[in-house]
Amino acid sequence: MKYRLLCLFLVAAVVAAGCRKEPKPAGEEPEPVAEQTAEETQKIKPMNETPAVPADKWAELGEEPMLKIKTTDGTMTVKLYADTPLHRDNFVKLARTGFYDGLLFHRIIKGFMIQGGDPFTRDSSKIAQFGTGGPGYTIPAEIVPGKTHKKGALAAARRGDQVNPARESSGSQFYIVQEPENCVHLDGEYTIFGEVVDGLDVVDKIASERTDLRDRPIRKVQILSIAPAE
Numbered sequence: 001m002k003y004r005l006l007c008l009f010l011v012a013a014v015v016a017a018g019c020r021k022e023p024k025p026a027g028e029e030p031e032p033v034a035e036q037t038a039e040e041t042q043k044i045k046p047m048n049e050t051p052a053v054p055a056d057k058w059a060e061l062g063e064e065p066m067l068k069i070k071t072t073d074g075t076m077t078v079k080l081y082a083d084t085p086l087h088r089d090n091f092v093k094l095a096r097t098g099f100y101d102g103l104l105f106h107r108i109i110k111g112f113m114i115q116g117g118d119p120f121t122r123d124s125s126k127i128a129q130f131g132t133g134g135p136g137y138t139i140p141a142e143i144v145p146g147k148t149h150k151k152g153a154l155a156a157a158r159r160g161d162q163v164n165p166a167r168e169s170s171g172s173q174f175y176i177v178q179e180p181e182n183c184v185h186l187d188g189e190y191t192i193f194g195e196v197v198d199g200l201d202v203v204d205k206i207a208s209e210r211t212d213l214r215d216r217p218i219r220k221v222q223i224l225s226i227a228p229a230e
Contacts, residue, residue: 066229076199087193095226117173149183152196
């Protein structure tokens with residue numbers, strides 16, 4: 001089952017001012033999912049046991065870590081929230097072990113969000129499975145009142161309510177908001193665990209990549225590394 005974000009809007013027409021989104025029938029687009037089958041879990045490569053950067057750099061992180069996400073389209077700095085400790089600690093753990101290195105932003109919708117974190121995207125032969133991978137576990141929801149899908153918000157993808165009433169998050173897949181007005185319907189539904197504090201232009205650049213009919217970018221947009229901000 002695919003880790004795809006519930007999107008009630010789709011790029012439907014090009015107008016003089018740019019692209020706008022048209023309403024789409026509810027249920028036609030699956031929500032972001034968060035759990036793979038046991039068979040899919042067995043196919044996932046384990047994380048590196050050796051930290052990608054010296055351990056002392058990670059040991060210095062505070063309650064709200066600042067991490068640099070280096071991509072082929074530029075570098076973003078994100079702050080992880082103290083009031084979502086499960087998601088914060090999990091993201092740090094995955095980044096520290098190099099889990100995200102080489103993964104793609106596999107789903108991009110201009111005027112909405114960019115999504116990545118699927119380990120299957122490291123292997124182009126698994127393109128049919130892009131959006132279904134994870135580390136083999138989910139994270140309990142940490143939906144904090146008042147946290148909204150503002151521009152640059154960092155949130156966890158998950159499966160839809162029908163199969164995931166507890167709204168547990170994907171163990172690794174995340175999305176970053178580009179246009180808040182098209183994400184209002186997600187407020188209070190998904191765990192927002194951080195935000196981009198520098199590099200919003202990179203979010204816009206990635207969101208502007210050309211995509212196919214399945215919202216996959218034509219050109220590979222890759223996460224090169226995630227490390228503590230200097």
